[in-house]
Amino acid sequence: GRPPYDDGNIFARILRGEIPARKVHEDDHALAFHDIAPQAPVHVLVIPKGPYVSAADFLTKADAETVAGFWRAVAEVARKLGLEDAGYRLLTNMGHDAGQEVPHFHVHVFGGGPLGPMLA
Numbered sequence: 776g777r778p779p780y781d782d783g784n785i786f787a788r789i790l791r792g793e794i795p796a797r798k799v800h801e802d803d804h805a806l807a808f809h810d811i812a813p814q815a816p817v818h819v820l821v822i823p824k825g826p827y828v829s830a831a832d833f834l835t836k837a838d839a840e841t842v843a844g845f846w847r848a849v850a851e852v853a854r855k856l857g858l859e860d861a862g863y864r865l866l867t868n869m870g871h872d873a874g875q876e877v878p879h880f881h882v883h884v885f886g887g888g889p890l891g892p893m894l895a
């Protein structure tokens with residue numbers, strides 16, 4: 776089964792303002808900030824504001840407006856970062872085999888130059 780949401784995870788602490796982050800976008804549905812260890816010229820993380828452990832958790836539990844609002848925010852982040860013309864990559868890790876480190880759903884946004892075959 777899925778683990779319960781842990782309120783003490785690092786992204787929950789960023790959402791509460793307990794830990795600083797270099798924010799690129801915030802709205803009712805999402806917060807986006809630069810990854811602390813970038814793996815591409817642009818490497819941003821987009822997270823929903825609610826307590827979701829993973830993409831599967833989010834997509835099965837959040838209501839339709841919340842899901843739509845989150846993905847619109849992802850698109851807005853790419854627009855704000857100027858990635859639309861050259862393109863970019865979205866990625867989310869789920870669980871152990873994918874190497875998910877932080878148990879709060881997040882989408883990686885990679886761009887700013889040609890990307891290799893895999894990142895994150």
Ligand code: 5GP
Pocket residue numbers: 785794796797808809810811812813820867868874875876877878895
């Ligand atoms: P995951 O492996 O869970 O998909 O990705 C977690 C990401 O969060 C990693 O790319 C890691 O560099 C990033 N990260 C971990 N801790 C922090 C932090 O405190 N601040 C920021 N901005 N990024 C973090």
